[in-house]
Each structure stands twice: as C-alpha cells, then as structure tokens.
Amino acid sequence: MTTFLTFTILGLVLGAVYAIAASGLVLTYNTSGIFNFAHGAQAMLGTFLYWQLTYGWGLPMWLSLIIVVGVVGPAMGAALHALIMKGLRDTADVTKIVVTVAILLGMLFLSQWIWHPEDARIMEMFFGAGAKVEFSGVVIRYHEIICLLAAAAIAVGLRVLFTRSRVGVVMRGAVDDPDLLRRCGHNPDRIAMLSWALGSTLAVLAGVLITPVGGGALEANALTLLVIDAFAAAMFGRLRSIPRTFAGAMVLGLAATYVAAYFPTDWTWAGNLRVSLPMIILFVVLIVLPQDRLRGAAIRTRERYRAPTVRKAVTSGAALVAGVFLLALLMDDTSITTFGLGMTFAIIALSLTVLTGYAGELNLAPLSFGAVATIVAFHFGITGTGLAARLTPWGVLLAVLVTAVVGGLVALPALRLRGLYLALATMAFGVFLSNMVLRDTTEHTLFGVTFSLFPNGTLIVPPLQVGPLDLRDGRTLLMTATVLFALIAIGLVALRNSGYGRRLAAMKDSPAASAMLGQNLVKLKFGVFMLSAAIAGLGGVLMASAGGSVAGDNFHIMASLSLVMLTVVGGIGYVSGALFGGLMSGVGFTIIIGTFNDLAAATPPMETIFKSLGHLAMVATALIGMGVGKNPSGMVHDLFESYRALRNARPVLIGGAAAQAVLYVLALTGVIGNWWFAVLTACLVMMLPVFGRMLAPTAVRETPLELVGVDEPYTPELRDRLDRELGLAPALGGDRHAVA
Structure with missing residues (x-):
C-alpha cells in the first residue's frame, strides 16, 4: 500500500x-x-x-x-x-x-x-x-x-x-x-x-x-x-476546456508513474515505454476525440505558389545535375561527401513538398520514416561482411516499400485529422519511434530468432552497389543522389500538373468543396501519405549509406523539425524549396560551425569571437524561420519573382551568366579559393535583380492571377493572359471587347 x-x-x-x-x-x-x-x-x-x-x-x-x-x-x-x-x-x-x-x-x-x-x-x-x-x-x-x-x-x-x-x-x-x-x-x-x-x-x-x-x-x-x-494533456480538453485539460494531465502523470512502479523489471522495454507514454496517449487522444468538421476556404491565406511546367522542370533538373557536376570539380573529397549527404536530405525534403506543399497535409517527423527504411535496409538489405559489405538494390527497394506501408499505417488512424491535429499526430509518431525503437538496443527472441532493432545504438550501413555503380566513391554518391533528386522532382512536378495533382490541390484549398464534388478524400490522403513516406524512406537509406553509420540522434525529432522549418523557409510548394531545405539542414549547419571553428583554430587571439559568430549564425538561421510569417511563400518564390522581372533586361542576365563563368574559371584554375567563389556567387545572384531594376525601370510588374480584376480594372489584355495561363483558346476580338 x-x-x-x-x-x-x-x-x-x-x-x-x-x-x-x-x-x-x-x-x-x-x-x-x-x-x-x-x-x-x-x-x-x-x-x-x-x-x-x-x-x-x-x-x-x-x-x-x-x-x-x-x-x-x-x-x-x-x-x-x-x-x-x-x-x-x-x-x-x-x-x-x-x-x-x-x-x-x-x-x-x-x-x-x-x-x-x-x-x-x-x-x-x-x-x-x-x-x-x-x-x-x-x-x-x-x-x-x-x-x-x-x-x-x-x-x-x-x-x-x-x-x-x-x-x-x-x-x-x-x-x-x-x-x-x-x-x-x-x-x-x-x-x-x-x-x-x-x-x-x-x-x-x-x-x-x-x-x-x-x-x-x-x-x-x-x-x-x-x-x-x-x-x-492539452488535447484532452481539445485546447478549450481547462478542467478536462487538468484531468488529462493527472491521467498522464499517474500512468507514467504506475508504469515505472508495476511493470515487471525483466521487461527491458518498460523504461522506453514510460518515456514514450505521453506521445502514445497524445496519438490515441487525437484519434478518439471528435474532430472539427471539414473546412471550406473561408479565409484566403497569403501563400502563393506557381506550379512549373514539366518542360521547365526537366530543364531545371538537367541544369542542376550539370551545375553539381561542375561544382564537384572544385571540391576536395571531404567536401564532396558532405555535399552528397546534403543531397540525400534534399530527397527527404521532397516528401514534404508532395505531402504539405501539394496536398496541405502536415508531417513533422519526415526523418522518422527515413529511420524505418534504414532499419529495414540494415537487417534485410546488406550482403557481405567487413569492407566487402554492400547495400543491395533489392534491400533499398524493400526498405522503400516497407516505409510506404508504415506511412499508410500511420495515415490510417490519422485520415480524419487535419492541420494542427495531424501535425501533433505525426510528431507523436516521431517521438515514439525515437524513444521506443531507436533506443531498443537489447536482444529479443521471437519465433526462435534472436534480434535487436538498433544494436549497440548504431547501425553500420555500407554503400549501395548496382553493377559497376559503386557509391563508395564520394563523387559517384553525390552525382547519383543529385540525379535521383532531379528525377523525383520532375516526377512530382508532373504529378502536380496531372489530374491527381489538381485533386490534391483542391483538397488543400477546400476539403469541404472537394468532398462535395465527389472526391474521395480518404483515398487521396492515404495515397499521398504512402508516396511521401516512400520518398522519405529512400532519402533516409541514402543518408545512412552516405555517412557510413547512423545513430538514433540522426533521426531525432529536433532534426525533423529543423528540416521542416528550412523547407518551408525555402518554399514548401516548390521542389527547389526542398533542395534549399535539405542542403541547409543536411550540411548547412555543419559548414557554418566547421567554418567558424576552423577560423577560431587558425587565429587563437580571435577564438572567442569566431565561436560566438558561429553560434550567432545558428540562431540567425532560426530567426529566418521566424520571419516566414512575413514571407509565407518562401525564399524561392521571392527569388523567382525577382528574376521574372529580368525578362525585360536580358543584357543583365547575359552579363550575369558571363560573370559567373569567369568566377568559375578563376576558381577552377586556383586564382581564387572556393570560399571566395561561393561568396561572390551569392552576391552576384542577389544583385542581378537589383541591376535589372536599375537598367529597366519601366518594366511593369504583372498582377498575380488571383488578383486580376481586383487590384486593377479587368481589361482585354488581362483576359488574354488568363486564357493563356488556363490553356484556353483565345477569344475572338469582338467577343473579347464585348466582355471588356
């Protein structure tokens, strides 16, 4: 007693x-x-x-x-x-x-x-x-x-x-x-x-x-x-009732202590269960409690995304592969490996583009699905031992398929969740996976088979080998990850421009209207969740293989939140936003800290200052995320808009391309270092729109399509533009002027 x-x-x-x-x-x-x-x-x-x-x-x-x-x-x-x-x-x-x-x-x-x-x-x-x-x-x-x-x-x-x-x-x-x-x-x-x-x-x-x-x-x-x-505890009261919130908190506290007191001591997973219990209860509460009705588009949000054509996506993908190949010629082996790791994170970020950017469904734990695929690939996809060990393509395929199934299983109970509730459910899944699975280093026996999900707290994942293609070489890994990113990105753009993609966009904009038009929202959500999980799984396996080994902390919920934040900063509705978010999350922090640490080691009198600048840069990265409210469409959207204005200043574009070519030759020949090449390239990219506005001050800014007839009078020219954007046949002159 x-x-x-x-x-x-x-x-x-x-x-x-x-x-x-x-x-x-x-x-x-x-x-x-x-x-x-x-x-x-x-x-x-x-x-x-x-x-x-x-x-x-x-x-x-x-x-x-x-x-x-x-x-x-x-x-x-x-x-x-x-x-x-x-x-x-x-x-x-x-x-x-x-x-x-x-x-x-x-x-x-x-x-x-x-x-x-x-x-x-x-x-x-x-x-x-x-x-x-x-x-x-x-x-x-x-x-x-x-x-x-x-x-x-x-x-x-x-x-x-x-x-x-x-x-x-x-x-x-x-x-x-x-x-x-x-x-x-x-x-x-x-x-x-x-x-x-x-x-x-x-x-x-x-x-x-x-x-x-x-x-x-x-x-x-x-x-x-x-x-x-x-x-x-807050969800017990559905974020409204204080008494139910306090009752839920008491249930939460008592359940945690009773697990610690009364679960058998020989249950090695009891400690992990106690830590995971709040997230398990959160997930159950989200599923059991009644949800809000489907909402319509009562409030027009400020996010604006332009869906590119497949042709533009193919051109951009080819340019990306060519650009990465040229950049790789400037890098040493360590930098190439780091860059390759960043590209694998970019592949994981693509899962957010299709799920959140296209369909409006939230996932705060993308790396958790990468963890599932990595565990499957480690246990069932490796052949050979020691230095001869290789990751097989069939192992990668199995890992991707299993992760897609897991994504579907997670989505099934969460199919009727939206917005905040869905975000909390995926976060609960991510924390649960970290506490229950990634901490499970003990051996278990099931049907006579002894195994450990995460042996020794670290998984050694060898490189993938497909015939002559061996990803043990860092340059090969980088180019393979880049080509995969480009192919998946082109596929997602094609998906967005298809009928299925338009149904996803309709569900994002107004679930109620989409359902009234006969769309099966359950099938749409289920399918896009599985696709998103499969993409995250592929990126997770490649990420583990690029690093050679992974620990549980590599899939921590904080890492997932960082990836989500940076992808939204780049532009969650664009595949290029995924590229920005993945590179920044995968290698950006490493480069920032490494650069300032190197500077501190090289100049001992300035050590404190350089280390402080490194920490300040990390905090500043988060500050960028805080500013998303002022620019909800992302940095990529602003960059595209600024360069779209250069269509009336082609000499600026030609001059910028020539200047970039000169910088590359100077870096390739060793006249300037890679650091100066990166800094000068960034300055050039940012200054070109400024030069364009200076040389073409009369360029007229196009009215966004959703504001046609609102911000300015509805003219025949605006009608022609709408027809072009919608792919409609041009109207006859008489009819056009009659409408105008």
Whole structure:
C-alpha cells in the first residue's frame, strides 16, 4: 500500500506540473489561434535562467523565482506576440506551426550558446530535498506540495478567468471574431499579448517546478521535450476546456508513474515505454476525440505558389545535375561527401513538398520514416561482411516499400485529422519511434530468432552497389543522389500538373468543396501519405549509406523539425524549396560551425569571437524561420519573382551568366579559393535583380492571377493572359471587347 501511495502522489505531482504547462498552451491557443510548439523551449530557457541566477550568481531562491516567473516569463511571451505572432494572421497552418518551431530551435541554439551542453547543472527542490513531511509511511516533500497547490490555484484561477470575468470573455473573442471585438471597443492584439504573457509565465513556472522532480542534470533538448509531453494533456480538453485539460494531465502523470512502479523489471522495454507514454496517449487522444468538421476556404491565406511546367522542370533538373557536376570539380573529397549527404536530405525534403506543399497535409517527423527504411535496409538489405559489405538494390527497394506501408499505417488512424491535429499526430509518431525503437538496443527472441532493432545504438550501413555503380566513391554518391533528386522532382512536378495533382490541390484549398464534388478524400490522403513516406524512406537509406553509420540522434525529432522549418523557409510548394531545405539542414549547419571553428583554430587571439559568430549564425538561421510569417511563400518564390522581372533586361542576365563563368574559371584554375567563389556567387545572384531594376525601370510588374480584376480594372489584355495561363483558346476580338 505504501508503494501505491508513494507512486500515486508522485504521479499527481507530475500531473500537476503537466497541467500548469498545458494550461498555458490552452490559454494562448484560445486567444490567438496559434498552437505554440515553442512552449517547452520557453520553459527550458526560463529554467536555465533560474539556475543561472540561483546557482551561478548566488541570488536567493525567492528572488530568482520572482525575476524569472514574474518578469522574464511575461516579457518573453509579450515580446513573442508583439514581434512575431500578430503577423501570422491569414497564413496557412503550416506557416503558423513552422514559425513556432523556428522559435523552439532558436531558443535551443541560444541556450547551447550561453550554457555549454557538456557542463553539468543540477537544481535542488525548494527548501531542499530534506524538507518533507510523512503521512502513513509516505514521504511528501515541500516542493511536491508546492506543485500541487500551484496547480490547484491555477486551475481555479483560469476557470474563473474564462467563465466569470469580462477579460476572459474578451480573450475568447480575440480569436473567434477579432473584427467584431474591435468594433466593441477592445484591442484584440492587446488581449492576445496579455494571454501570451500569461502562457509564457505558466510555461516557465512548469519548467522550474518539474526539473527537480525529474532529477538529473539540466539538458536543453530533454527539458524541452519534457514539457512538450504536456501537449497530450492539452488535447484532452481539445485546447478549450481547462478542467478536462487538468484531468488529462493527472491521467498522464499517474500512468507514467504506475508504469515505472508495476511493470515487471525483466521487461527491458518498460523504461522506453514510460518515456514514450505521453506521445502514445497524445496519438490515441487525437484519434478518439471528435474532430472539427471539414473546412471550406473561408479565409484566403497569403501563400502563393506557381506550379512549373514539366518542360521547365526537366530543364531545371538537367541544369542542376550539370551545375553539381561542375561544382564537384572544385571540391576536395571531404567536401564532396558532405555535399552528397546534403543531397540525400534534399530527397527527404521532397516528401514534404508532395505531402504539405501539394496536398496541405502536415508531417513533422519526415526523418522518422527515413529511420524505418534504414532499419529495414540494415537487417534485410546488406550482403557481405567487413569492407566487402554492400547495400543491395533489392534491400533499398524493400526498405522503400516497407516505409510506404508504415506511412499508410500511420495515415490510417490519422485520415480524419487535419492541420494542427495531424501535425501533433505525426510528431507523436516521431517521438515514439525515437524513444521506443531507436533506443531498443537489447536482444529479443521471437519465433526462435534472436534480434535487436538498433544494436549497440548504431547501425553500420555500407554503400549501395548496382553493377559497376559503386557509391563508395564520394563523387559517384553525390552525382547519383543529385540525379535521383532531379528525377523525383520532375516526377512530382508532373504529378502536380496531372489530374491527381489538381485533386490534391483542391483538397488543400477546400476539403469541404472537394468532398462535395465527389472526391474521395480518404483515398487521396492515404495515397499521398504512402508516396511521401516512400520518398522519405529512400532519402533516409541514402543518408545512412552516405555517412557510413547512423545513430538514433540522426533521426531525432529536433532534426525533423529543423528540416521542416528550412523547407518551408525555402518554399514548401516548390521542389527547389526542398533542395534549399535539405542542403541547409543536411550540411548547412555543419559548414557554418566547421567554418567558424576552423577560423577560431587558425587565429587563437580571435577564438572567442569566431565561436560566438558561429553560434550567432545558428540562431540567425532560426530567426529566418521566424520571419516566414512575413514571407509565407518562401525564399524561392521571392527569388523567382525577382528574376521574372529580368525578362525585360536580358543584357543583365547575359552579363550575369558571363560573370559567373569567369568566377568559375578563376576558381577552377586556383586564382581564387572556393570560399571566395561561393561568396561572390551569392552576391552576384542577389544583385542581378537589383541591376535589372536599375537598367529597366519601366518594366511593369504583372498582377498575380488571383488578383486580376481586383487590384486593377479587368481589361482585354488581362483576359488574354488568363486564357493563356488556363490553356484556353483565345477569344475572338469582338467577343473579347464585348466582355471588356
């Protein structure tokens, strides 16, 4: 009985902290319509600051708590809303999610910059671990009592706020109908800022309270994910009900402690199950709870993507292969291998293009599907041993097929989910896979066969060999990955221009209208999920093969979130956005850190400055993601638009091509280094549109098709343009002028 009471109290304490964190999520979502994926990162950053004030600088515990919870927490939430969140109106779900993911990554990079990850930091309970009371043989510490009382007070306070106060009613109206609220004399942005300040305060409080309960040293990733476990509690109340949210948090906390207490000790996977339990519960809750009805296109979002023709895709693919071949001539073997690794990430990013860019379905764990394919290829697709080991093409094919099936199995229960709910479901799958599968290093016996899913925590994946094609050579790997990327990209563009692609676009734009027109949304979702998973699986196997070995951390959910963020920054609706996101995620961070570390090693007096610049560059990458709200169509879209204006300034294009050719020859002959070649090329690419506008100031900017007849009068010329874009026969002159 004592054991039961002990673990029950511990579960209630853990549930209380989850409830505090989850209530902050509910608060911000109800007033801004944005689900804050950075909630855990805010808790982590506030907890690290609390440690610094209390243990690093020796301030009294109560004073540090006032500063962190009473000042820094509200200021952080208010600043996030004022600078970023209020600019996310009229953006798609993926944009809102990616912006908060970028904030999460930026806070992680910032914490690792300020507090070195290898330094151990321990936090004690309030009043110390010795401050406790005993009841019926059960020890309860003062810190745990504070957690329970704080959760109860917050539950009552929020309930009163939302149901008994005018402020609570105004908060709900801030997201339901901000225009009506404004007409009633209230400022929706100010109300939303207040809710973000309160939500951030609750996140920081949860982080400070839960860290001593969990024990162990402070670690940025672990603490962020620990508070993310509260997502399951928030979904119990469907992001609306505070009482149901608190009830769900208690169920979550009790389930975790009972698993630790009562599961047999010889079940080697019990520990992994306990860690994965919140994500399992989150997935189940998302499936079981009633979902919102299919939505129509009631709000026109600001994302704009131009679907290229297949001919343009073929031309661009050939140019990409040729460009990579020429660039490879400038690189050493190490750089070529690194570049090849980046191209495999770009293939994985293509899975996001077809799933999210074309179909509007969200997947926050693309690398998890790559992990599934890698495990299958490791166990069933390798022939030979030692240096003679090779990955077989049949093994790769089997891995891709199995991953497609897994994608379908994940999609089946999630077929009726959309938007935020689907994003949370895929994230739950990714965290579950990391905790349950990628940590499974023990041996199991099934039907007389002994195996281990992830032996020794590392999988050795040899290069692929198909006849004379041996990917052990880095240059061959790079060109093979590039050709595969180009072929898949061309195939996806052809798919987008087909009838199936148009059905996917219709489902993305308005599921309700698509269903009313007779489209089978279940089949569409199921098919596109399987296709996306297969592409991610192929990229995952090639990525593992390019590196030679992979560990569980290579498929961590944070890596997946980074890939998703950078692909959206590039342009989720373009295959070139996948190229940008994959290269930046796969090799961009490595190059940034490696370059500044090399500079620091070469110039010891400047070591601190160069290392700081490296960390600053990482944080700046996340800042780019935060700016997606101002440019939801991505960087590639802006680049295409700027170069489209150069059609009236062909001498600029010709001159730019000639200048690029000269730079390449100079780099090939060793006159300038590769670093200067890259810098000058980037400057040339950015400056060409500027020169074009200077030399062709009279060029007229074309009106976007969706604004024809809205931003300017409807003219015969505009009608002819619409006919050309839609592939319709030109109208007769008389009819045209009659319509005009």
